[in-house]
Amino acid sequence: MWEDRIQNLELRGRVVSADEAASWIHDGMTxxxxxxxxxxxxxxxxxxxxxxxKREAKPLKINLWTGASVAEEVxxxxxxxxxxxxxxxxxxxxxxxxxxxxxxxMYVDAHLSEMVEWVRAAELGPxxxxxxxxxxxxxxxxxxxxxxxxxSPTFAYTAQRIIVELNMRQSPxxxxxxxVFVPGPRPHRSPIPLTDASDRIGAPYIAVNPRKIAxxxxxxxxxxxxxxxxxxxxxxxxxxxxxxxxxxEVRRGRLPKNLHPLQSGVGALANGVLSAFVDSPFExxxxxxxxxxxxxxxxxxxxxxxxxxxCAITVSPERAGRVFRSxxxxxxxxxxxxxxxxxxxxxxxxxxxxxxxxxxEADIYGNVNSTHIAGTQIMNGIGGSGDFARNALLSVFMTKxxxxxxxxxxxxxxxxxxxxTEHDVDIIVTERGLADLRGLAPRERARLxxxxxxxxxxxxxxxxxxxxxxxRGGHTPHVLxxxxxxxVAYQRTxxxxxx
Amino acid sequence: MWEDRIQNLELRGRVVSADEAASWIHDGMTxxxxxxxxxxxxxxxxxxxxxxxKREAKPLKINLWTGASVAEEVxxxxxxxxxxxxxxxxxxxxxxxxxxxxxxxMYVDAHLSEMVEWVRAAELGPxxxxxxxxxxxxxxxxxxxxxxxxxSPTFAYTAQRIIVELNMRQSPxxxxxxxVFVPGPRPHRSPIPLTDASDRIGAPYIAVNPRKIAxxxxxxxxxxxxxxxxxxxxxxxxxxxxxxxxxxEVRRGRLPKNLHPLQSGVGALANGVLSAFVDSPFExxxxxxxxxxxxxxxxxxxxxxxxxxxCAITVSPERAGRVFRSxxxxxxxxxxxxxxxxxxxxxxxxxxxxxxxxxxEADIYGNVNSTHIAGTQIMNGIGGSGDFARNALLSVFMTKxxxxxxxxxxxxxxxxxxxxTEHDVDIIVTERGLADLRGLAPRERARLxxxxxxxxxxxxxxxxxxxxxxxRGGHTPHVLxxxxxxxVAYQRTxxxxxx
Numbered sequence: 002m003w004e005d006r007i008q009n010l011e012l013r014g015r016v017v018s019a020d021e022a023a024s025w026i027h028d029g030m031t032x033x034x035x036x037x038x039x040x041x042x043x044x045x046x047x048x049x050x051x052x053x054x055k056r057e058a059k060p061l062k063i064n065l066w067t068g069a070s071v072a073e074e075v076x077x078x079x080x081x082x083x084x085x086x087x088x089x090x091x092x093x094x095x096x097x098x099x100x101x102x103x104x105x106x107m108y109v110d111a112h113l114s115e116m117v118e119w120v121r122a123a124e125l126g127p128x129x130x131x132x133x134x135x136x137x138x139x140x141x142x143x144x145x146x147x148x149x150x151x152x153s154p155t156f157a158y159t160a161q162r163i164i165v166e167l168n169m170r171q172s173p174x175x176x177x178x179x180x181v182f183v184p185g186p187r188p189h190r191s192p193i194p195l196t197d198a199s200d201r202i203g204a205p206y207i208a209v210n211p212r213k214i215a216x217x218x219x220x221x222x223x224x225x226x227x228x229x230x231x232x233x234x235x236x237x238x239x240x241x242x243x244x245x246x247x248x249x250e251v252r253r254g255r256l257p258k259n260l261h262p263l264q265s266g267v268g269a270l271a272n273g274v275l276s277a278f279v280d281s282p283f284e285x286x287x288x289x290x291x292x293x294x295x296x297x298x299x300x301x302x303x304x305x306x307x308x309x310x311x312c313a314i315t316v317s318p319e320r321a322g323r324v325f326r327s328x329x330x331x332x333x334x335x336x337x338x339x340x341x342x343x344x345x346x347x348x349x350x351x352x353x354x355x356x357x358x359x360x361x362e363a364d365i366y367g368n369v370n371s372t373h374i375a376g377t378q379i380m381n382g383i384g385g386s387g388d389f390a391r392n393a394l395l396s397v398f399m400t401k402x403x404x405x406x407x408x409x410x411x412x413x414x415x416x417x418x419x420x421x422t423e424h425d426v427d428i429i430v431t432e433r434g435l436a437d438l439r440g441l442a443p444r445e446r447a448r449l450x451x452x453x454x455x456x457x458x459x460x461x462x463x464x465x466x467x468x469x470x471x472x473r474g475g476h477t478p479h480v481l482x483x484x485x486x487x488x489v490a491y492q493r494t495x496x497x498x499x500x
Numbered sequence: 501m502w503e504d505r506i507q508n509l510e511l512r513g514r515v516v517s518a519d520e521a522a523s524w525i526h527d528g529m530t531x532x533x534x535x536x537x538x539x540x541x542x543x544x545x546x547x548x549x550x551x552x553x554k555r556e557a558k559p560l561k562i563n564l565w566t567g568a569s570v571a572e573e574v575x576x577x578x579x580x581x582x583x584x585x586x587x588x589x590x591x592x593x594x595x596x597x598x599x600x601x602x603x604x605x606m607y608v609d610a611h612l613s614e615m616v617e618w619v620r621a622a623e624l625g626p627x628x629x630x631x632x633x634x635x636x637x638x639x640x641x642x643x644x645x646x647x648x649x650x651x652s653p654t655f656a657y658t659a660q661r662i663i664v665e666l667n668m669r670q671s672p673x674x675x676x677x678x679x680v681f682v683p684g685p686r687p688h689r690s691p692i693p694l695t696d697a698s699d700r701i702g703a704p705y706i707a708v709n710p711r712k713i714a715x716x717x718x719x720x721x722x723x724x725x726x727x728x729x730x731x732x733x734x735x736x737x738x739x740x741x742x743x744x745x746x747x748x749e750v751r752r753g754r755l756p757k758n759l760h761p762l763q764s765g766v767g768a769l770a771n772g773v774l775s776a777f778v779d780s781p782f783e784x785x786x787x788x789x790x791x792x793x794x795x796x797x798x799x800x801x802x803x804x805x806x807x808x809x810x811c812a813i814t815v816s817p818e819r820a821g822r823v824f825r826s827x828x829x830x831x832x833x834x835x836x837x838x839x840x841x842x843x844x845x846x847x848x849x850x851x852x853x854x855x856x857x858x859x860x861e862a863d864i865y866g867n868v869n870s871t872h873i874a875g876t877q878i879m880n881g882i883g884g885s886g887d888f889a890r891n892a893l894l895s896v897f898m899t900k901x902x903x904x905x906x907x908x909x910x911x912x913x914x915x916x917x918x919x920x921t922e923h924d925v926d927i928i929v930t931e932r933g934l935a936d937l938r939g940l941a942p943r944e945r946a947r948l949x950x951x952x953x954x955x956x957x958x959x960x961x962x963x964x965x966x967x968x969x970x971x972r973g974g975h976t977p978h979v980l981x982x983x984x985x986x987x988v989a990y991q992r993t994x995x996x997x998x999x
């Protein structure tokens with residue numbers, strides 16, 4: 002019964018159809034929707050909007066803001082309907098990606114912690130409508146988010162009007178999992194009073210003036226999670242390298258036995274590596290991360306993880322039933338925060354988070370490309386990787402040493418796009434080995450990365466490049482006219498082997 | 501009388517010659533010395549060490565850590581004596597630069613806020629000796645720094661032994677200007693309790709166990725500041741663009757009338773632009789910066805600046821006499837902090853600092869190179885620019901549109917080295933104009949940067965490149981085989997015009 006979930010009596014009168022709510026969205030508006038890594042996204046109103054635009058055959062363009070990626074069907078449907086003029090701050094949909102790479106959608110990918118600063122400071126123009134998926138609405142009108150918090154609190158606070166998608170399929174046990182804290186205005190803001198991953202510093206709901214809630218749409222459309230591939234040998238090898246490295250740091254007294262709070266990037270590789278920590282000797286682990294994937298629940302089930310703080314729960318379809326049906330088992334150990342807080346430089350630096358993110362490619366000096374294939378075609382976006390890598394105690398980037406059946410080396414002379422500079426990369430690890438770059442100069446980093454991380458098929462080529470570069474000198478030696486030749490060869494022939 | 505400045509009676513017995521103190525430094529040691537942008541650096545003991553090595557003709561190598569750059573004579577003499585194996589985290593000396601670029605000195609340039617985290621976590625190995633210039637030693641043994649704080653507190657806390665250079669030429673009025681606060685250990689660190697640039701949160705001295713002070717060397721060797729060139733028309737034009745932009749933001753209600761705390765990068769351009777703010781309508785300005793240069797005192801003299809928080813006072817030789825002889829006029833408005841705090845991501849983000857740094861070059865998508873000429877030869881280092889640019893409310897990068905008498909364009913198709921990614925660059929300004937990049941996608945950024953910031957002599961060439969790149973598509977269009985061709989042409993012919 003949806004009435005049980007709308008505990009503010011006045012607001013029960015504002016239940017509307019998705020079509021009606023969608024009718025409030027007009028050409029030129031900016032629309033901010035909930036959703037982070039496909040969890041807790043607004044679904045039915047955006048889809049109803051696309052239906053309406055197709056039906057009316059009248060052009061309508063909006064600026065679409067989210068937390069991060071939303072369900073495939075949402076981005077896909079909106080972009081196919083030609084509705085999206087601008088997109089921020091992250092996406093991972095194939096059709097959206099194509100539209101961005103063809104210049105049809107203006108995409109501003111941003112550090113995920115930072116976007117709400119721009120929204121609050123009105124640097125991006127006004128937000129007309131916020132559409133937020135909720136598990137419940139409390140007697141005071143407070144909105145209880147569902148499987149993610151994302152940017153929803155600040156969207157709700159700043160939007161002209163709010164539409165709630167009340168999702169009956171989201172577990173009511175999510176109430177109490179969220180911790181909504183939003184920093185005050187600058188320049189006289191107080192510190193964020195969070196000193197442990199388990200701290201609760203805010204309210205378990207988004208406090209809004211109920212009058213701003215223009216409509217509530219009842220829905221039963223579930224989160225649409227993507228399947229995760231099984232943990233493969235390369236992932237196990239990467240995890241093995243990392244476990245060995247962390248053990249070494251513990252023995253040297255540089256890390257406590259339960260390590261520091263962990264962050265793990267989004268996707269199959271990061272998740273697989275985290276899952277493989279089940280076989281490690283570490284116990285009482287904490288997550289201070291953005292997305293909580295299957296690996297987190299693997300570690301909790303194994304009794305290895307005490308607390309997981311994030312901004313979204315994104316599990317594989319196989320895992321979702323088990324997690325959400327047994328939420329009672331996990332909920333006291335789960336905290337979902339706004340992405341501003343899960344990814345906040347202040348907190349990440351203070352806690353000394355161990356950040357483990359994935360790279361598309363790294364160069365011999367340790368610069369990392371997380372986003373652009375051959376420097377031009379974006380995959381997803383920088384996401385939260387910069388928030389964590391810059392501020393972490395240890396910043397790890399992991400990648401398989403090759404891609405495209407060996408035709409692409411993930412270690413290259415010069416990355417074709419820089420998302421993370423050498424200053425923000427402490428460790429590079431592939432299935433071949435781990436390079437500990439801390440305190441090393443570029444020339445030292447180059448030798449180590451080539452020796453430890455590169456695939457044998459590319460190692461000599463990298464050495465040749467480096468030796469030629471060193472002849473020309475410099476703190477960061479390069480042969481500029483050849484620096485991007487591996488990518489040029491890939492563009493022309495489909496293989497870096499032809500460089 | 502030096503006795504007046506050593507107020508701990510026991511420590512008066514530890515006065516030694518520079519030669520004796522230098523004799524405690526042995527081959528293979530790591531030595532951390534005070535000094536930031538040539539202010540408050542340890543001078544006589546490092547020079548005595550160089551003398552000894554020359555005299556003894558016995559090879560000796562050390563790892564040299566500092567706050568940032570130190571006096572020309574210190575880096576120059578040490579590198580000429582062949583003493584420096586490794587150098588961290590910043591330098592600006594011609595001979596040191598050459599040695600680094602030739603691979604003779606292993607140089608690790610780092611975000612200036614971050615190095616002490618590595619030192620405390622023992623990630624760089626032990627610190628054998630700290631040499632710290634002081635104005636006075638208090639009865640409790642507390643060391644009062646001189647014209648900079650830099651990394652000295654953490655060097656003093658972690659070093660095996662401390663050598664103090666008590667500098668009789670540094671004004672005793674500096675006592676009370678410093679605010680020494682060092683965050684606690686992670687992962688259970690408390691917030692940094694600083695919420696206004698004027699806040700004092702620590703002690704006016706470095707608290708150490710007096711037993712760790714192995715020796716005190718009395719010196720009268722002054723800080724050796726570099727002259728600043730006069731403010732030229734280009735600097736005035738850049739300042740004019742910025743003032744107009746800030747006024748626009750105030751009118752739009754996005755900035756208060758006294759703006760937010762300002763950071764201004766090191767060097768002639770940044771200083772000249774800050775000086776030119778004397779003619780702006782802004783009042784009650786605050787600095788939250790790393791180095792306080794002449795421009796700060798210009799603004800204070802003009803009654804426009806209320807408070808200046810930094811980590812060093814580095815003024816031109818012409819200005820130094822006036823500032824330090826009249827320190828009484830300024831001292832209540834000056835705060836010198838450890839560079840960890842002046843540059844701390846937590847504080848910069850909280851205060852919403854307006855960061856104004858200089859670029860060597862920027863590309864059409866807004867990526868910035870602050871350090872490497874033609875991608876290989878380092879100039880100085882990333883310094884604090886990343887600490888500020890990443891976390892600022894507004895991140896401005898300024899550069900003249902050309903260098904080398906017009907043979908180098910500061911706006912290029914692709915930067916040859918990335919220190920600051922497009923995500924960390926809000927505003928690019930040259931004497932030609934200002935590009936406000938907030939909320940823009942790469943293709944939009946490119947058109948704006950070319951139109952507003954590039955020199956007319958290169959504008960059409962940049963448009964040609966961009967149009968060719970767009971034909972190939974991509975979120976960030978590039979013609980990879982030509983992306984670095986301007987730099988290659990510069991390397992080959994001395995001019996980008998030949999690209």
